[in-house]
Amino acid sequence: xxxxxxxxxxxxxxxxxxxxxxxxxxxxxxxxxxxxxxxxxxxxxxxxxxxxxxxxxxxxxxxxxxxxxxxxxxxxxxxxxxxxxxxxxxxxxxxxxxxxxxxxxxxxxxxxxxxxxxxxxxxxxxxxxxxxxxxxxxxxxxxxxxxxxxxxxxxxxxxxxxxxxxxxxxxxxxxxxxxxxxxxxxxxxxxxxxxxxxxxxxxxxxxxxxxxxxxxxxxxxxxxxxxxxxxxxxxxxxxxxxxxxxxxxxxxxxxxxxxxxxxxxxxxxxxxxxxxxxxxxxxxxxxxxxxxxxxxxxxxxxxxxxxxxxxxxxxxxxxxxxxxxxxxxxxxxxxxxxxxxxxxxxxxxxxxxxxxxxxxxxxxxxxxxxxxxxxxxxxxxxxxxxxxxxxxxxxxxxxxxxxxxxxxxxxxxxxxxxxxxxxxxxxxxxxxxxxxxxxxxxxxxxxxxxxxxxxxxxxxxxxxxxxxxxxxxxxxxxxxxxxxxxxxxxxxxxxxxx
Numbered sequence: 235x236x237x238x239x240x241x242x243x244x245x246x247x248x249x250x251x252x253x254x255x256x257x258x259x260x261x262x263x264x265x266x267x268x269x270x271x272x273x274x275x276x277x278x279x280x281x282x283x284x285x286x287x288x289x290x291x292x293x294x295x296x297x298x299x300x301x302x303x304x305x306x307x308x309x310x311x312x313x314x315x316x317x318x319x320x321x322x323x324x325x326x327x328x329x330x331x332x333x334x335x336x337x338x339x340x341x342x343x344x345x346x347x348x349x350x351x352x353x354x355x356x357x358x359x360x361x362x363x364x365x366x367x368x369x370x371x372x373x374x375x376x377x378x379x380x381x382x383x384x385x386x387x388x389x390x391x392x393x394x395x396x397x398x399x400x401x402x403x404x405x406x407x408x409x410x411x412x413x414x415x416x417x418x419x420x421x422x423x424x425x426x427x428x429x430x431x432x433x434x435x436x437x438x439x440x441x442x443x444x445x446x447x448x449x450x451x452x453x454x455x456x457x458x459x460x461x462x463x464x465x466x467x468x469x470x471x472x473x474x475x476x477x478x479x480x481x482x483x484x485x486x487x488x489x490x491x492x493x494x495x496x497x498x499x500x501x502x503x504x505x506x507x508x509x510x511x512x513x514x515x516x517x518x519x520x521x522x523x524x525x526x527x528x529x530x531x532x533x534x535x536x537x538x539x540x541x542x543x544x545x546x547x548x549x550x551x552x553x554x555x556x557x558x559x560x561x562x563x564x565x566x567x568x569x570x571x572x573x574x575x576x577x578x579x580x581x582x583x584x585x586x587x588x589x590x591x592x593x594x595x596x597x598x599x600x601x602x603x604x605x606x607x608x609x610x611x612x613x614x615x616x617x618x619x620x621x622x623x624x625x626x627x628x629x630x631x632x633x634x635x636x637x638x639x640x641x642x643x644x645x646x647x648x649x650x651x652x653x654x655x656x657x658x659x660x661x662x663x664x665x666x667x668x669x670x671x672x673x674x675x676x677x678x679x680x681x682x683x684x685x686x687x688x689x690x691x692x693x694x695x696x697x698x699x700x701x702x703x704x705x706x707x708x709x710x711x712x713x714x715x716x717x718x719x720x721x722x723x724x725x726x727x728x729x730x731x732x
Contacts, residue, residue: 278694279321279330279357281314286355289314293351297344314354315408322359326701329676329709331360333414335716336372338386339729341394346403352719354407356683362482362711363400365413365473368451369421372397372413373472380469381430382423398476410479414615415470417601418454418594419443419485420462425453432509433462435488438502438535443489454489457593458510463600471604480611482645486598487620487633488590499627501583502535504590515589522548523555531582542571542578557585591621591634598638606641613643615678618661635665640673645711648677648700653689655699662700662707676709682718 274282281289289310295303322328332353340346353361365372366382375384375392386394397413404411424430425444434442435456443454455462473481488505490496498504506512512532519525523545530541545555554562560581602612620633638644646665650657662677669675677700681690690696693712700707716723 275317275321275357277325279318279325279359281318281355281357285314289351289355290348293344293347297347311406315406318354318357318359319408321357326704327697327708327710329360329711330358331362331412331676331709331711332356332358332718333362333364333678333711333714335364335367335714335723336385336396336400337726337729338388338391339726341386341391341396341399342729345726346396346400349715349722350400350403350407350409352722353404353715354409356718358712359408360410360412360479360709360711361400361404362412362414363397363478364415365397365478366415366469367421368416369423369453371469371473373469377472379472381427381465382421382469395476397473397478401476401478412480412482412613413473413476413478414482414484415473416485417466417483418457418487418597419452420455420466422451422453424455424465430461430465432456433459433465434508435505435511436507437505438500438507438532440507446491446495447489448492452489454485454505456505456508456511457597458514459508460510463597466597466601467604470601474604474608474610477608478610480613480643481602481605482613482615482643483598483601484615486594486614486616486635486638487631488594489630491630496630497624497627498587498630498632499625500535501532501586503627503630504586504632506532506586506590511589511593514593515586518558518585518589520556520558520560521552523552524557524560527555527578527582528557528585531579532586537575537579537582539570539572539575542574546571559585559588587628587632590632591637594632595634595637598642602642611643613645613676614638615645615647618646618648618664636668640670644669644673644675646675646677647713649680649690649713651688651690655691655696658696659699659702662703666703666706671706674709675707676711677707678711678713680713680717687717 274285276282289307292303292307292310296307334349340349363372369382370385371378371380371382372385373380374395375387377395378384386396401411425434425442433455435454436442443452444450470481506515515532516525516528519528526545526548527537527541531537555578598614605612614635616633616635617631620629620631621635622629635644644665646661648658648661650661658679665675679693679696681687681693681696683693685692697710700710
């Protein structure tokens with residue numbers, strides 16, 4: 235008798251467990267039973283393995299000249315576009331994007347079809363194509379009016395427009411195709427130009443980014459430099475002529491440094507020591523006293539009580555030193571110079587940091603202007619911690635993303651790695667807390683499907699953690715195609731283009 239309740243409970247538990255298993259498994263099975271199996275998808279809007287194989291076999295046959303296979307292949311593409319779009323409309327994630335780098339070998343017949351098929355197969359409906367990186371641009375050599383070389387520059391391929399082709403192939407599969415571009419990182423080739431030396435950012439130690447970043451291909455420019463602004467805008471204008479569905483601006487910041495240099499604590503750590511940046515800084519002075527103090531602070535890295543006394547004697551007709559944002563409440567005649575020095579030096583430090591950050595904000599606004607004029611969505615990619623104070627200093631990247639306009643898409647790189655999803659969710663939450671309610675936020679996460687990569691949880695687990703922020707978050711992107719299919723990426727990178 236004592237065992238009877240346990241015997242009764244066993245079948246009840248068994249049936250509950252069985253129903254739970256059936257329900258959970260059903261999420262992983264095609265949910266559109268009335269559609270052909272080639273069009274069925276799972277909870278992540280991914281095509282079934284059978285559908286993927288069927289489509290790939292048709293693609294290969296069509297590439298070999300089979301006309302019937304070509305017709306069937308195109309029909310399946312159209313059918314699957316409708317199915318995935320419907321799945322996305324029903325999904326809490328309406329945007330699922332992936333980051334992709336193309337190579338010269340991708341001009342080969344069938345290469346872009348294969349790549350875009352693989353992306354669409356996994357339920358993505360957006361792809362971010364790296365269009366400007368490492369001092370190279372994804373424009374045809376014969377239609378490249380920029381100061382940078384084309385990614386595709388081999389003989390016989392001067393007219394190959396890989397970006398335009400990728401946009402076309404992506405759209406055939408229901409993918410929105412964005413151009414993903416480095417921004418203030420212009421690449422090593424730019425630094426080699428003698429006529430662009432003045433555009434390269436320098437700190438107070440006489441260094442450019444070549445001396446502080448391990449990757450020697452990274453060259454950051456002075457965002458206040460007019461030549462740099464013109465060079466970049468010309469490239470964006472050429473890219474927008476391909477009519478991508480959007481443009482994303484990455485590296486919208488200063489160089490990321492290591493060790494103790496990862497924190498900027500003094501003015502010589504800042505990238506202020508170019509003519510354009512300093513001229514713009516000096517224009518922020520609102521009287522002669524303010525101008526002279528700014529000059530001395532930048533020149534020496536500090537000011538003394540003697541400096542303050544000097545400018546009092548030089549400009550007796552003026553009261554307090556003034557610059558943008560400074561509203562002193564006490565008059566200098568009341569407080570001795572020695573007592574005013576700490577406050578003035580602190581305010582000068584805050585002025586130079588704010589000036590550095592404003593250069594980044596201004597540059598991203600200039601960079602995105604050609605896209606806005608053509609009605610093409612633009613977005614900024616950033617580190618959630620790139621704008622924060624660290625102790626008495628600032629993150630050396632000085633990335634003021636919280637000042638980016640809400641009209642831009644915000645793409646926070648939520649790459650925190652603590653072995654679980656807590657730190658990733660915290661990064662997303664920080665961005666949400668610091669943004670306006672109308673800002674479209676699409677977090678970028680790194681990892682692989684169904685497995686942990688470099689101690690990062692799988693993409694599924696990360697997305698589940700981000701789901702708590704829905705409906706404010708309705709999109710996410712995955713870095714990157716090369717992580718998900720490293721062999722295919724490597725084969726394309728090192729093949730011999732013909």
